[in-house]
Amino acid sequence: MLSRSQIDSFHERGYLVVQNLLSPHETDILDEWTTEVFRHGCDEDSGMMSYEEINGLVHWASSLKTIIEASFMCTKPDVIVVGAGLAGMSAAIAAAAQGASVVVIDRGHGGGTSAVSGGVVYAGGGTRQQAIAGYGDDSPENMCRYLALEVGSAVSDATLSTFCRESVHMIEWLESLGAKFEGTLCPFRTSFPTSQYSLYFSGNEKARPFSDVARPAPRGHRAVAAHQSGMSMTGRDLWQAVFESALHIGIKFHAASWVQELRLDTRGAVGGIRFRVMSPDAPLFRVHKALTRNAAELHAMQKTKKCTPEP
Numbered sequence: 001m002l003s004r005s006q007i008d009s010f011h012e013r014g015y016l017v018v019q020n021l022l023s024p025h026e027t028d029i030l031d032e033w034t035t036e037v038f039r040h041g042c043d044e045d046s047g048m049m050s051y052e053e054i055n056g057l058v059h060w061a062s063s064l065k066t067i068i069e070a071s072f073m074c075t076k077p078d079v080i081v082v083g084a085g086l087a088g089m090s091a092a093i094a095a096a097a098q099g100a101s102v103v104v105i106d107r108g109h110g111g112g113t114s115a116v117s118g119g120v121v122y123a124g125g126g127t128r129q130q131a132i133a134g135y136g137d138d139s140p141e142n143m144c145r146y147l148a149l150e151v152g153s154a155v156s157d158a159t160l161s162t163f164c165r166e167s168v169h170m171i172e173w174l175e176s177l178g179a180k181f182e183g184t185l186c187p188f189r190t191s192f193p194t195s196q197y198s199l200y201f202s203g204n205e206k207a208r209p210f211s212d213v214a215r216p217a218p219r220g221h222r223a224v225a226a227h228q229s230g231m232s233m234t235g236r237d238l239w240q241a242v243f244e245s246a247l248h249i250g251i252k253f254h255a256a257s258w259v260q261e262l263r264l265d266t267r268g269a270v271g272g273i274r275f276r277v278m279s280p281d282a283p284l285f286r287v288h289k290a291l292t293r294n295a296a297e298l299h300a301m302q303k304t305k306k307c308t309p310e311p
């Protein structure tokens with residue numbers, strides 16, 4: 001069970017602890033698990049542990065997902081954003097720019113799919129990067145003609161038109177948050193460029209019938225890695241820049257906080273959330289961070305293992 005001081009530390013952070021959820025059995029598992037993790041001296045990136053050890057711990061962790069249940073925060077923010085991927089962080093920054101106090105909540109430690117993505121932003125209409133590559137004559141109307149044919153009825157005309165009109169500004173906005181894009185054009189056809197190129201034809205712009213309705217222009221803007229890593233998937237760099245900007249302007253972030261219910265007020269509007277949260281002070285929190293960050297890799301390893309016949 002949570003100790004009085006642990007509950008107090010949640011209160012200090014602004015959580016209202018509603019209920020203590022750990023059963024005695026779960027408490028035993030937690031103790032055993034924590035002891036095991038310390039025995040292995042796992043650091044945040046879990047580089048010290050073998051696959052088998054981590055996998056065993058993941059299994060254990062999944063039997064103990066949460067520690068306490070929390071409800072509305074004592075000091076209610078104007079806006080609560082659920083999910084700290086690129087969509088959530090962008091919404092949070094936009095709300096904060098309008099003067100709102102914002103809290104972002106994530107069941108993991110932020111990043112989501114965005115941080116494992118290729119980091120390619122589809123943008124055009126005359127971005128600075130397109131101009132460097134010799135395609136400065138792309139216009140919002142030209143981009144819109146291409147996309148209208150590509151997306152069909154999946155997106156409304158009004159949304160598509162706004163997306164194209166705002167596209168140059170979107171890239172500039174991301175740059176203002178620290179993301180980096182360049183105009184080095186990939187000369188060959190590819191679904192994803194190697195790390196030396198940051199602009200490419202990511203769609204069917206050059207193929208007919210698209211090239212009949214719109215001048216082909218490269219619009220795949222791949223974010224540049226913050227540090228030379230040789231990696232071409234730069235979603236994490238893009239997300240990290242946006243995330244750090246958000247923290248910098250005072251947006252609060254709560255990790256390992258799993259939203260389970262939207263609470264409606266009498267008019268049916270969302271008035272709050274119910275979520276489960278893991279204390280950032282708990283040793284488990286550090287391990288949870290390391291394990292969730294490596295989850296995709298672990299999953300891939302597990303799949304490879306399953307597919308490989310026993311010798």
Ligand SMILES: Cc1cc2nc3c(=O)[nH]c(=O)nc-3n(C[C@H](O)[C@H](O)[C@H](O)COP(=O)(O)OP(=O)(O)OC[C@H]3O[C@@H](n4cnc5c(N)ncnc54)[C@H](O)[C@@H]3O)c2cc1C
Binds near residue numbers: 086109114116257260
């Ligand atoms: C391998 C791969 C490569 C890709 N490459 C590209 C690309 O180059 N360009 C492109 O445009 N698109 C790409 N995509 C698609 C793109 O990554 C996604 O469309 C985009 O990241 C979605 O962003 P998001 O913010 O909506 O969601 P996410 O980034 O997934 O964020 C959602 C967040 O919500 C949190 N969450 C969910 N439920 C809860 C809950 N109940 N309580 C609290 N938190 C919760 C999750 O933990 C997560 O952090 C790629 C996708 C994949 C898989």
